[in-house]
Amino acid sequence: MIHYNLSCDNGHGFDGWFASSDDFDRQAAGQLISCPTCGSASVSKQLMAPAVATARKKEAHQALVMDKAQKETIAKLREIVNSIRANAEDVGERFPEEARKIHYGEADQRGLIGKASADEAIALLEEGIEIAPLPVIPDEAN
Incomplete structure (x- = not known):
């Protein structure tokens, strides 16, 4: 990353x-x-200094844990994502096709989730179809 x-x-x-x-x-x-x-x-x-891995930085990364506020934020985000999933139809790989059908009035308006490649997502946006990535939330073990 x-x-x-x-x-x-x-x-x-x-x-x-x-x-x-x-x-x-x-x-x-x-x-x-x-x-x-x-x-x-x-x-x-923007111009930024390069990230150089030092022993001190490595130690800091190993000690990094979420505080209470961060855990609460992740829990809220997980709740939002679960609500979106519960109120949308998962169309999988057909997402670009189904999103276009709705946009052009060929299908009833409804919430969709599914998969789209970066190129497909760009094409949908260029057509004026409003889409947004659904965040992947770490599971409870993370």
Whole structure:
């Protein structure tokens, strides 16, 4: 994973984590990244110091645990994701096709969840179809 300091065209700063530099470029080009403050999809990477792994940093990472507030936030997020799943139809790999049918009035409006590749998600967004990634929440053991 790569961590970037990001900012929008309105000057709001925020963090982002990406699988690779190409992943950031692909998501930014498809306007899949937006400012959490104002919603702007015009986002760019900011200059940042390289992350250098030192013995002290490794020790700090090994000692990192969630505090009570973080655990409560994860629990709330898990509750939201479970509610979304309970109130949506899981169409699996047919997600892009079903989302288009709803968007173009060929199927009744309803909540959908399913799978889409990055290219499929970008194509849906370019067609004006509102989609959002569903976060994967760590299980209770994590």
